[in-house]
Amino acid sequence: MVAPVAQAVPPTKSGSVETVTALLTDGLVARGHEVTLFATSHSKTTATLHATQARGYHEDPTLWPWELCELFNLAAAVERAESFDLIHYQAEYTPIALAFSRLISTPLLQTLHHAPSATEVQLWSKYPEAPFVAVSNAQAARMVGLRVAATIHHAIDTDQLGFKATAEDYLLFLGRFTEGKGVLQAIEVASRTGQRLVLAGAENDYYREVVSPHIDGDNVVYAGEVGGAEKGALLGGARALLYP
Known part of the structure; x- marks a missing residue:
């Protein structure tokens, strides 16, 4: 199992790919x-x-470019390919394992963790025999x-999700702050319906420049x-999870 090396597996806080990788690995x-x-x-x-580096490149700014960190980690598995029945690469950003797929006889499987563009798919189709796992039917399409x-949907640890029969007084946006995640639309939905919105995610430039001006500590809370x-x-506790 080849995980991303941006941070630990499982992550201390957010990190969906690392979380899913940890659940799958320990489950196997x-x-x-x-x-x-x-x-x-x-x-x-x-x-x-098997570790190729002590810390993740999101935790140590000297570990850049990040692409080399990912390549070195994947290469460590490929170099030992004869020891494995299968190498499963968790492609957080790009399916770089394609470049190794014809160099070894051990099957090299990739799970893709984003919605690819048509241009990306066209480029990757140079390796039509390389197997992928999709995380949703929409992604597979x-x-x-x-x-x-x-298509294998992400696993969850149900022990971490306590059910509450009565919801509290807030809507929730939980995820990475980027334009494509729809956080501004979530803020608009909460405003139009007159409901309190809680935003949860790691602070980044998009949050600081675009999202934070909407935080008032009352109707929109970070x-x-x-x-x-x-x-x-x-x-x-949320009345609903907003993911526009």
């Missing part, structure tokens, strides 16, 4: 499979951990000309970056 171990996880050395796993082996039990509590 629990089923009796022998798994080696290629990730940062401060990751926590029941699998055998974009991958025309690629070999989509299956809860910061959350994870684990805190994330579960926010989800459990």
